[in-house]
Each structure stands twice: as structure tokens, then as C-alpha cells.
Amino acid sequence: MNIFIASDHWLLQISWQEWLIAAGILLLFLTLRKLMVNYLFKFILRLAYKTPTELVTNILLSFEKPLRLFLIFLGAFVALRFLPLTEQIDGILLQIFRTIIVIHIAWGLFNLSAASSKVFSKIGEKMDVQFDDILLPFLSKIIRFAVIVMALSIVADEWGYNVSGFVAGLGLGGLAFALAAQDSISNFFGGVIIITEKPFTLGDWIKTPSVEGVVEDISFRSTSVRTFADTLVTVPNNTLAHEPIENLQKMEKRQITFNLGVKYSTPRDKISRCVDRFNELLKNHEQIDQELIIVRFTEFNESSLGIFLYFFSAPTAWEEHLQIKEDINLRLMGIMDEEGVQMAFPSRSLYLEDTERPLATEKEGDV
Numbered sequence: 001m002n003i004f005i006a007s008d009h010w011l012l013q014i015s016w017q018e019w020l021i022a023a024g025i026l027l028l029f030l031t032l033r034k035l036m037v038n039y040l041f042k043f044i045l046r047l048a049y050k051t052p053t054e055l056v057t058n059i060l061l062s063f064e065k066p067l068r069l070f071l072i073f074l075g076a077f078v079a080l081r082f083l084p085l086t087e088q089i090d091g092i093l094l095q096i097f098r099t100i101i102v103i104h105i106a107w108g109l110f111n112l113s114a115a116s117s118k119v120f121s122k123i124g125e126k127m128d129v130q131f132d133d134i135l136l137p138f139l140s141k142i143i144r145f146a147v148i149v150m151a152l153s154i155v156a157d158e159w160g161y162n163v164s165g166f167v168a169g170l171g172l173g174g175l176a177f178a179l180a181a182q183d184s185i186s187n188f189f190g191g192v193i194i195i196t197e198k199p200f201t202l203g204d205w206i207k208t209p210s211v212e213g214v215v216e217d218i219s220f221r222s223t224s225v226r227t228f229a230d231t232l233v234t235v236p237n238n239t240l241a242h243e244p245i246e247n248l249q250k251m252e253k254r255q256i257t258f259n260l261g262v263k264y265s266t267p268r269d270k271i272s273r274c275v276d277r278f279n280e281l282l283k284n285h286e287q288i289d290q291e292l293i294i295v296r297f298t299e300f301n302e303s304s305l306g307i308f309l310y311f312f313s314a315p316t317a318w319e320e321h322l323q324i325k326e327d328i329n330l331r332l333m334g335i336m337d338e339e340g341v342q343m344a345f346p347s348r349s350l351y352l353e354d355t356e357r358p359l360a361t362e363k364e365g366d367v
Contacts, residue, residue, distance in 0.1 A: 022079040029075025037068055062111035066104040073100045099155050106151035113143040138195050138218065187221045190237030194218065204249035210235050253289040253312035254321050260332065261304030261344040270339050271297055275307060277335045282311050287324050289314050304344030 041064065077097045081090075195218070200206050204215050206225070213227035222234045262271065279295040282288050289312040299306025313324040336343070 018083055022082050025079040025082060026075045029071060029078065033068065033071035033075070036071065037064075041067075059112060062114075063108035065111075066107040070100070070104045073097070073104075095158055098158055102151055102154050102158070106147050109147045110144055113140055113147060138191065138220075141220065186238040187236050190239070190241035191218060191220055191223075193241045194223065194237060199245045200247045200249070204247055207246040207248055208235075208240065208243045210239060210243060248316075251316040253291075253314055254316045255310075255312055256321075256325055256328070257308075257310045259299060260307045260309060261301060262307065262336075263342050263344045264303070264305060266305060266341050270341050271305065271307070274335060274339055274341055277339070278307070278309065278332060281331055281335065282309075282328070285328070287314050287320075288312070288328075301344075303346050 041060075077093065080093055194200075200215055202215055202217070206212070206215060211225045211227065211233045213225040213233065215223065216226050216232070217224040218237070220237075222236050223240055225233045225235060227233055262274075275295055275297055279293065282293045282295065283290065292310070292312065294308065294310040296308050297305065298308040313321050315321060315324065
């Protein structure tokens, strides 16, 4: 109450000439602000664009809006300081102005630490660190969080709050907090493991026991994966970090393997010719990787003779891979037709003990 009474008394002592001069000072700063932003700042920005590095430009753009608003507060501060202030009001005004400075610096640093900032690339070049599409947003979030916490701590200390006591209080309650936030903490460190080990990056096709799809985002708590059914699955980082992860995006070639069953009545020379022609087909196919091709007659199955094929398609994209499989299958069928070889189907032969000749041949499952 005494402060307000003193303030009213102080206001009554200010003449209209002093108020007019203070208003003129504020108007002068507003004019200078407009000139600085519209002319000086744009001129400096044009010069920065001509520099070999984009870092200076990035810093200027990050602090542009904070600087515009700060010039208004600076004009108001200078105008008020011109007035005959009481010592108490002058102290509060200084506290407010220092708080505004801290907030505007934090605002600029917050903008500068955006994931799109060129600062990270320059730091990476100096430290020989490669920032990928996952590490960059994650690091940006951590730095922005640190900037906010630091700014709040400085502002709290400026207004007389015991920050060290608050931190000590957090230390005493740290155990309870850790127990309550155990899952969140484990997910956070799971995210750190994923980012540091880099088993995948944004846009990669991954497969785990929990999910299969394309990675869309990774945050402090979880990783978002877009499945092939077009659903978005959110997997906790702790779960993902403790699972085997197949990064199918990193396939240099894609496996194709199967057994082709032919009838038991097929002559051995026809099987041999089929194996040779299958092998020749694969070795002359432009979209089949030539490093490893295996075609062998390997199995005497219950109702067929098995020819084993093992090879890789050079394209790894799913649709192209299926097109190659279709093309190979059709060509294999063509070779078998030319050689007079028929594919086998599950069958069962019944023999009479006295004649030792087949009584009937039936499809498996027939009665």
C-alpha cells in the first residue's frame, strides 16, 4: 500500500513538460527502431547474404524479432528514467528492464537453436560430427529446453527467489521423482541410445518384433512409425532400444529363395537341363545381382523332386522386387513347358500287397 501511495505522490510531482519530453524520447526511439529495421538491419542482412557462410545470416534472422520488440522497451525505459523517479521505483524499473533483456536474449537463442538452424552444421564441421535427421531435432529440443530453464533461473534470481534452494529441494525430492517418472526417464535414455547408435534415420523402413514400417519422428519419449497399412504406431523408446531392429532400408540387394517341386516321374536328364537353364536365366538377367546365384536339385520330398533356387534382386524397393519375382517365375514356367517338365502337387499312391502295383493316385486330402 505504501508503494502505491508513494507512486501517486511521485506522479503528482511530475510536470507536463517532463511528461512531454518523456513521450518525445519514446517517439524518437520508435522512429529510430523503424529506420533501423527497415534500412540498417536490411542493409546488414544483405551484406551477410554475401558472406561465404550462412551462420551470420542465421544469427541475424534469429534475433530480428526480439530486437524489434526490445527497441520499444528500451525507448520506454529511457523515457521513464528521464522522469524524476523515487529510489524504490527506479530499482523496480531496473529489475524489469534486466528481466526484459534476459527474456529477449533467450528468445533469440531459442530461435537460433531451431532444427533448421545452420549453427548445428557449423558445429558439426568443427567437431567432425554428422547431424542426421533424427539427431538434429532431438538436440534442438534439448538445447531449447536448456535455454528456457536458464532464462527462468536468471529471472527468478533477479527477483530475489532462492534458485539454489529450489535446486536443493529438487535434490531431496529426486528419489521420489525418479520413481514416479521411471518409465519417462527410461524412454528418454532409450531415445539417446537410438540417436547415438543410429540404427535408423527418418524415412527408413524398419522391422522389429513390435512394428514394421517407415520412421516418421523420434521424440524424448517415443518413436512414430508409419505402417504399410497407413496407420501410425507410437513405440516407447525404451521398448525399441531393447529390441532387434532390422533396417530394411539399408539392403544393398534383396533375397529371393524358394523350392520348386517337379513330378517324381521327371527323367533325370530333363531335371539337369532345367537346372542349367534356370541358372543361365538368372546369370543373364539384368536385374539379378550376380554375386551369389544358387540353383541345385537338392530334395527328394514326399511327393516331388525339389529344385532349390537362391538369388538376389538388385532393386530393393518392394514393388520393383515383386515385379522381378513375377518376371522370373513366368520365365521359369516357360522353360519347364519347353522341357516338358510338370510341377508336382501333393499326392498319395496306394499299392496292393499281392500285385505291388499302384491302385490309384489321389490328391492329398481326397477321400
